[in-house]
Amino acid sequence: MTNFQAKQIRELRMRGVGYRAIASVVGLSRDIVRNYCKTHDLDGLATDVRINIKEKMEKGEACLSCGRDLKQPATGRKRKFCSDTCRREWWLHHSDSIKRKETAYYELTCTYCGKEFKVYGNKNRKYCSHSCYVHDRFWRKEEGRAPYIGPSMIKEACYE
Numbered sequence: 001m002t003n004f005q006a007k008q009i010r011e012l013r014m015r016g017v018g019y020r021a022i023a024s025v026v027g028l029s030r031d032i033v034r035n036y037c038k039t040h041d042l043d044g045l046a047t048d049v050r051i052n053i054k055e056k057m058e059k060g061e062a063c064l065s066c067g068r069d070l071k072q073p074a075t076g077r078k079r080k081f082c083s084d085t086c087r088r089e090w091w092l093h094h095s096d097s098i099k100r101k102e103t104a105y106y107e108l109t110c111t112y113c114g115k116e117f118k119v120y121g122n123k124n125r126k127y128c129s130h131s132c133y134v135h136d137r138f139w140r141k142e143e144g145r146a147p148y149i150g151p152s153m154i155k156e157a158c159y160e
């Protein structure tokens with residue numbers, strides 16, 4: 001069990017969340033959670049509230065880190081954490097999932113020069129560089145190639 005998991009167990013338990021719900025949030029078995037609470041004077045505190053905290057977290061109704069209720073703003077991005085501290089702490093202890101995200105690179109072939117290039121997150125990119133984009137788009141006549149009949153403007157805008 002990591003310090004972070006221990007802290008999460010403590011915080012959720014103090015709010016009255018049941019062992020099973022805590023277990024599903026921190027990713028440990030219910031027995032481990034229960035044993036931890038018993039050995040840390042956390043078993044008597046709670047009134048085994050039957051809320052599925054994990055479901056609330058997924059819906060954005062509870063902080064992913066401490067489980068406190070979240071109020072979503074009327075507009076803009078959905079919040080996942082109640083505070084910057086919680087956000088930082090959660091990411092600090094979930095660096096594995098960050099690493100996994102960073103490998104979401106696409107290996108693409110430049111439409112103009114044929115060079116392979118890697119791009120992060122945007123698989124619609126067509127050119128390895130701005131210069132290739134310009135050549136392919138505007139220098140066709142000069143280079144004696146067929147006129148540009150290329151993709152939609154939306155895809156085109158993806159070069160950069």
Ligand SMILES: [Zn+2]
Pocket residue numbers: 063064065066067068081082083086
């Ligand atoms: Zn929080």
Ligand SMILES: [Zn+2]
Pocket residue numbers: 110111112113114115127128129132
């Ligand atoms: Zn290129």
